[in-house]
């Protein structure tokens with residue numbers, strides 16, 4: 001990486017310790033290495049990975065309302081984490097919480113396992129499965145303080161994949177883009193049925209014209225009725 005780009009990145013990530021910075025670097029190397037034989041990310045150029053995956057994942061720590069929710073949470077789950085965004089990046093810089101990373105694809109979990117083992121991230125649990133099934137499982141259902149999720153489904157569907165996992169009083173923070181307000185109006189029935197309530201939509205710019213991140217915060221105000229989530233595939237085929 002050219003020195004000026006390295007310098008700009010170091011400034012963008014200046015809140016990190018040297019150890020965290022080195023861990024992110026190793027994560028980057030493993031991501032690109034594994035990506036050569038499996039589909040983990042379309043973005044591989046170093047600065048773009050750092051900004052669009054790592055920096056974006058950590059943006060939740062920057063706005064006041066999202067940071068407060070995140071800091072108050074002890075037990076966090078990332079639904080549809082893929083190659084670890086945002087959950088694994090957050091776990092690399094925050095050691096005093098328990099993180100669960102869920103994904104439906106085994107091969108992505110294998111990659112995450114390799115990263116966690118090499119970097120000694122023993123506060124991260126990897127769970128293979130569909131959110132619809134995990135949301136009905138005891139030990140997972142209504143047991144998390146916070147669900148985070150990026151690029152998994154529209155809010156009307158995502159609400160059914162995430163709200164059943166959250167305890168009453170907990171939160172879902174979804175990493176959305178400019179379609180957030182449209183998705184929110186489409187999701188009102190789902191929120192009402194699942195015990196969720198729209199609490200905030202916070203927009204932040206990614207540096208260098210890389211687009212806008214809109215965090216949608218949903219609070220869990222009442223228990224989710226037992227029939228939700230419905231069986232795997234139904235939320236997507238027939239959104240509430």
Ligand SMILES: C[S@@+](CC[C@H](N)C(=O)[O-])C[C@H]1O[C@@H](n2cnc3c(N)ncnc32)[C@H](O)[C@@H]1O
Pocket residue numbers: 079080081082083084085086102103104105108129130131132149150151152161
């Ligand atoms: C487009 S990728 C996004 C990955 C990552 N969150 C990111 O932002 O780069 C969507 C991921 O969600 C997972 N996924 C989709 N539906 C799911 C479900 N119902 N339960 C668990 N994982 C799911 C997919 O396997 C995939 O890894």
